[in-house]
Amino acid sequence: MSTPKTPDVETPSIEDRLYTNKYTDHEESHLGVFEEQTCLDCETYDCVSVCPANVWRDEGDGDVPFIAYENCLECGSCRWACPYDNVIWENPPNGTGMTYRYG
Ligand code: SF4
Numbered sequence: 896m897s898t899p900k901t902p903d904v905e906t907p908s909i910e911d912r913l914y915t916n917k918y919t920d921h922e923e924s925h926l927g928v929f930e931e932q933t934c935l936d937c938e939t940y941d942c943v944s945v946c947p948a949n950v951w952r953d954e955g956d957g958d959v960p961f962i963a964y965e966n967c968l969e970c971g972s973c974r975w976a977c978p979y980d981n982v983i984w985e986n987p988p989n990g991t992g993m994t995y996r997y998g
């Protein structure tokens with residue numbers, strides 16, 4: 896599969912740049928939470944607000960955030976942002992995960 900080209904715009908937006916990333920799925924989430932109850936009691940949802948790629952999603956149902964792991968940029972921010980150290984974060988297996996076209 897070829898890498899998508901940057902959209903032909905003068906000043907690419909964040910969404911334009913995200914579009915050029917290539918994700919190789921390993922079909923199993925490298926992200927998760929240790930204790931679901933901790934999320935259910937959480938009032939900050941910092942994992943949601945800190946993630947630059949909309950991976951962690953508060954669906955407004957008071958449940959554990961939905962994790963769209965295939966959008967993950969592997970920045971590690973969610974792991975540090977969670978005030979309860981409740982984020983499971985592992986590197987995707989070799990050969991999978993995110994590939995950046997522009998670094
Ligand atoms: S992962 Fe951490 S910040 Fe996110 S909802 Fe759960 S406890 Fe809150």
Ligand code: SF4
Nearest residue numbers: 946967968970971973
């Ligand atoms: S590592 Fe970064 S991009 Fe991936 S889920 Fe965490 S905050 Fe989002």
